Amino acid sequence: MRTAADLESRLAGRLADLRVERGWSLDELAAQAGVSRSTLSRLERAEISPTAAQLGKLCAVYGRTMSQLLAEVESEPPQLVRADRQQVWRDEESGFTRRSVSPPHPGLKAEIVEGLLRAGADIPYDRPPVPGQEQHIWVLDGTLELTVDGQRHDLQEGDCLRFRLWGPTRFRNPGPRAVRYAVLVVLP
Template identity: 75%
Template sequence: MDARLADRLAELRVERGWSLGELAMRSGISRSTLSRLERGEISPTAALLGKLCAVHGRPMSRLLAEVESEPPQVVTAAAQAVWRDDTSGFVRRSVSPPHPGLRGEVVEGTLLAGADIAYDTPPVPGLEQHIWVLEGAVEITANGHAHALEAGDCLRFRLWGSSRFRNPGPDPVRYAILIVLP
């Protein structure tokens, strides 16, 4: 994990276009310590890591989650969590569940005939979604714009406002959602 943490800290610095000197000035950590840290020659103390997290604008828990072990490459059908809301007629399967080392996830949704689900706000403002209708037809409203989708259609957007999923038809609708965190 120390090696992955060293690599991630170097990546964060490079992503911002900062030299080691710039990061040293912003963090109050010597250039030589930062260099040794990024090369994996030393392990950071909690205080040092706290300073770097503050400079990079992320909580320590998120930084550490980013360097956890790699997610499994295969998620078997048996390992995919399924949640049912019998009241609304919605079934959600987590096909590719979230993992701290990944920015996206894949969800399969099924809406029974007549199902109507509305969300006042997005869970994360600017959340990117790609919704691909696999079977049936669905009406999706995102950011105030309504879309009628049929099997094979794909709707893509970043969600800043409310959303609504409605199945007006006599048959269930099944769709896949690719969710990408900003």
């Protein structure tokens, strides 16, 4: 059985591999991603876990969605993804939990992610991981304030926002309870 520590270790190794594949130094990556050199070094050695914001910045630099990056550290996912086998990633600092309900898979053009933000959580992303990527965000429970390319959308339970992602986004839970939502990502 895979453990969170195993995932963190594989993720750290993959982040280091991606940088080396491009021939970038830690300083070059730090300048592009807006993450300090020392933090990048610690991430690549699995001394610390990345926050959602840091992982978002690195995904943008590498031109990958967060799901694609996490899928790269997983073995080939089965056709049927049982609930107890879905990869869950937590950023305790920001209050974000991400479940890969239907992970990226060769030959498929979409993935489904479940997001959970605790009350008061606020996560900005500077830029999209893949410009022009199509997303559909469906609020399952709670309230989500989602800003896409400077336009704020207040989503209630049952609402669905559809868009192509070209610029910054911000996921904010104004509270008073956690918000749970599904994201359908159409892969390029």
